[in-house]
Amino acid sequence: MSKRRSFLKKLTLSTLTVSSISLPKAFASAGQARKPIVVSTWQHGLAANEAAWKILSKGGSALDAVEAGVMVTEADESNLSVGIGGLPDREGHVTLDACIMDETGNAGAVAALEDILHPISVARAVMEKTPHVMLVGSGARQFAIDQGFQPQNLLTERAKKEWEKWLETSHYEPVINIENHDTIGMVALDADGNLSGACTTSGLAYKMRGRVGDSPIIGAGLYVDNEVGAATATGLGEAVIKVCGSHLIVELMRQGLSPQEACETAIKRIARQKNSKDFQIGFLALNKKGEVGSYSLQPGFDYATYAGEKNKMTDVKSFYR
Numbered sequence: 145m146s147k148r149r150s151f152l153k154k155l156t157l158s159t160l161t162v163s164s165i166s167l168p169k170a171f172a173s174a175g176q177a178r179k180p181i182v183v184s185t186w187q188h189g190l191a192a193n194e195a196a197w198k199i200l201s202k203g204g205s206a207l208d209a210v211e212a213g214v215m216v217t218e219a220d221e222s223n224l225s226v227g228i229g230g231l232p233d234r235e236g237h238v239t240l241d242a243c244i245m246d247e248t249g250n251a252g253a254v255a256a257l258e259d260i261l262h263p264i265s266v267a268r269a270v271m272e273k274t275p276h277v278m279l280v281g282s283g284a285r286q287f288a289i290d291q292g293f294q295p296q297n298l299l300t301e302r303a304k305k306e307w308e309k310w311l312e313t314s315h316y317e318p319v320i321n322i323e324n325h326d327t328i329g330m331v332a333l334d335a336d337g338n339l340s341g342a343c344t345t346s347g348l349a350y351k352m353r354g355r356v357g358d359s360p361i362i363g364a365g366l367y368v369d370n371e372v373g374a375a376t377a378t379g380l381g382e383a384v385i386k387v388c389g390s391h392l393i394v395e396l397m398r399q400g401l402s403p404q405e406a407c408e409t410a411i412k413r414i415a416r417q418k419n420s421k422d423f424q425i426g427f428l429a430l431n432k433k434g435e436v437g438s439y440s441l442q443p444g445f446d447y448a449t450y451a452g453e454k455n456k457m458t459d460v461k462s463f464y465r
């Protein structure tokens with residue numbers, strides 16, 4: 145028998161022997177992923193996670209879960225930075241950005257979309273029904289209407305009043321933490337071990353007309369690689385775009401970093417940017433094993449995790465104190 149064949153024979157035998165012995169529990173579970181699990185940014189992540197969990201806990205897909213999850217935030221008028229009720233641009237238009245990625249690496253996005261309540265569902269339609277990844281502005285709006293989405297006014301009385309107050313000075317400064325109302329980024333691992341993610345926002349309040357942040361940009365506000373993990377971002381989009389933040393984190397995880405180490409490395413990269421003391425960035429990452437990591441530039445960022453029986457908030461450590 146050749147050396148190689150005898151080696152293979154031994155290997156098969158030893159494999160058989162090991163698998164026929166019952167292993168201690170801890171050993172047997174080593175290597176098993178913590179799933180299903182869903183994580184999402186900020187306090188509003190709790191309600192979003194509830195909707196996602198309804199799907200995940202019944203064995204549904206991570207893709208369906210993240211879409212349903214962030215739709216809760218999009219429809220919440222009390223939230224001033226996602227969907228209806230979002231603060232408008234400086235000309236008074238509510239313009240929405242969103243993207244979604246599935247476990248096959250497919251992606252869809254909309255940017256500067258107006259009058260449509262659920263940009264995440266339009267992003268999903270772009271992914272599933274067009275040969276493109278991203279539609280913007282009036283083209284995105286027209287596509288949504290063609291798909292049966294009903295146009296409606298998204299500028300609430302409250303947001304309009306805030307904008308009118310802002311107009312008195314027209315002083316523009318991206319606020320560090322918008323009192324826990326912020327972009328929702330959500331990533332999930334389903335019972336089948338598949339990852340997906342979604343990210344949706346009305347962007348920075350009083351931005352220039354036409355400004356697009358990181359949230360709808362694949363690789364910036366969100367990235368999913370089903371072999372490795374997923375990441376999402378919140379905060380000053382310009383800073384995230386410049387380092388391809390979410391893609392950077394997924395690539396760092398591919399090289400062996402934990403989600404926590406990857407988020408910290410990406411934040412440290414951003415901390416080198418000019419004026420990094422004056423803005424906020426928060427990253428949230430989940431790997432294939434269901435391990436979660438998060439890190440922010442400034443204090444004040446938190447995220448929600450639903451796994452097992454619990455849906456809970458976690459405060460995030462930051463680079464600056």
Ligand code: SD4
Pocket residue numbers: 225326327345346347348356357358359377378379380381382
């Ligand atoms: C943006 N990243 O448009 C989004 C908004 C956000 O804190 O997360 N604000 O830049």
